[in-house]
Amino acid sequence: MEISQSWSKISLDDRSPQLNTPHSLEISQGERGHLLAVEMNENGFKGEADTKIQVRGLNKVSDKGDSILNNVNVDIPRGVIMGIIGPSGSGKSTFLRALNRLWEPPKNTVFMDGDDICGVDVLSLRRKVGMLFQLPVLFEGTVADNIRYGPKLKGKKLSDNDVYKLLTLADLDSSFFNKSGGELSVGQAQRVALARTLANEPEVLLLDEPTSALDPISTQNIEDVMVKLKKDQKITIVIVSHSIKQIQRIADVVCLLVDGDIVEIMKPDQLSESKHPMALRFLQLSS
Numbered sequence: 001m002e003i004s005q006s007w008s009k010i011s012l013d014d015r016s017p018q019l020n021t022p023h024s025l026e027i028s029q030g031e032r033g034h035l036l037a038v039e040m041n042e043n044g045f046k047g048e049a050d051t052k053i054q055v056r057g058l059n060k061v062s063d064k065g066d067s068i069l070n071n072v073n074v075d076i077p078r079g080v081i082m083g084i085i086g087p088s089g090s091g092k093s094t095f096l097r098a099l100n101r102l103w104e105p106p107k108n109t110v111f112m113d114g115d116d117i118c119g120v121d122v123l124s125l126r127r128k129v130g131m132l133f134q135l136p137v138l139f140e141g142t143v144a145d146n147i148r149y150g151p152k153l154k155g156k157k158l159s160d161n162d163v164y165k166l167l168t169l170a171d172l173d174s175s176f177f178n179k180s181g182g183e184l185s186v187g188q189a190q191r192v193a194l195a196r197t198l199a200n201e202p203e204v205l206l207l208d209e210p211t212s213a214l215d216p217i218s219t220q221n222i223e224d225v226m227v228k229l230k231k232d233q234k235i236t237i238v239i240v241s242h243s244i245k246q247i248q249r250i251a252d253v254v255c256l257l258v259d260g261d262i263v264e265i266m267k268p269d270q271l272s273e274s275k276h277p278m279a280l281r282f283l284q285l286s287s
């Protein structure tokens with residue numbers, strides 16, 4: 001396997017160990033036209049980031065024949081937060097949902113750790129690739145029942161201590177253990193939904209506007225948890241957000257989707273340098 005170094009090739013064996021922890025990300029066009037996130041360490045050494053999810057030639061056409069996703073090619077690096085932004089209707093949710101087969105992508109278009117996700121049992125895929133939506137939906141029963149749900153399906157009973165640990169991971173204290181969904185604010189319910197997802201020990205989290213229904217403090221809680229999960233658990237996170245500011249606060253790399261096309265992938269602090277006219281218009285309208 002080869003990675004690029006200043007666009008010449010070096011072998012993976014030459015990789016500095018520090019490269020496993022990206023210090024910064026750069027974006028480049030790969031040989032087959034796909035966009036690559038490239039790591040750079042403090043010595044300026046470049047290499048293609050370790051990829052968690054590869055998307056190759058992903059198309060989606062509506063029942064009426066309209067193109068929703070148009071030959072999407074992107075590498076999602078392992079252990080980073082990738083933000084997906086774009087105008088309403090540009091295909092962000094559709095893209096996100098393909099990654100855990102909430103719709104069935106064509107074979108050989110979405111790969112996780114190099115394997116076609118269509119060849120993986122769909123329930124085990126969804127355990128590895130958890131998803132949170134704009135509005136959390138909790139099951140009947142207590143918060144603890146909700147958190148225990150996923151492992152129970154696999155025949156594993158989480159101890160009280162396991163549940164407390166998951167509550168802590170989602171920034172909830174132990175007083176929530178026996179509460180029912182109806183007693184929670186939307187922000188608290190979103191964190192319970194997160195704890196329930198984390199109980200499945202996911203490797204990837206897909207977040208579809210997870211804070212758009214939340215107040216600023218709940219939003220900050222969720223953002224803090226995301227950054228902590230990336231740092232401590234090395235979880236790869238893909239977040240769709242309408243908030244450019246949110247993406248700039250938490251994402252390592254941002255992907256701009258316009259009319260089903262990925263038109264830019266860049267570091268969030270480079271967004272204002274985008275050359276794409278639609279991108280600039282979108283950015284102006286969003287700020």
Ligand SMILES: Nc1ncnc2c1ncn2[C@@H]1O[C@H](COP(=O)(O)OP(=O)(O)OP(=O)(O)O)[C@@H](O)[C@H]1O
Binds near residue numbers: 091093094
């Ligand atoms: N199952 C479907 N059948 C037909 N059209 C669909 C389907 N799912 C999505 N679409 C259409 O595809 C386009 C992209 O939708 P999608 O929800 O992915 O966009 P989005 O960028 O997430 O939008 P928003 O920011 O408003 O949530 C829209 O025009 C939508 O109407």
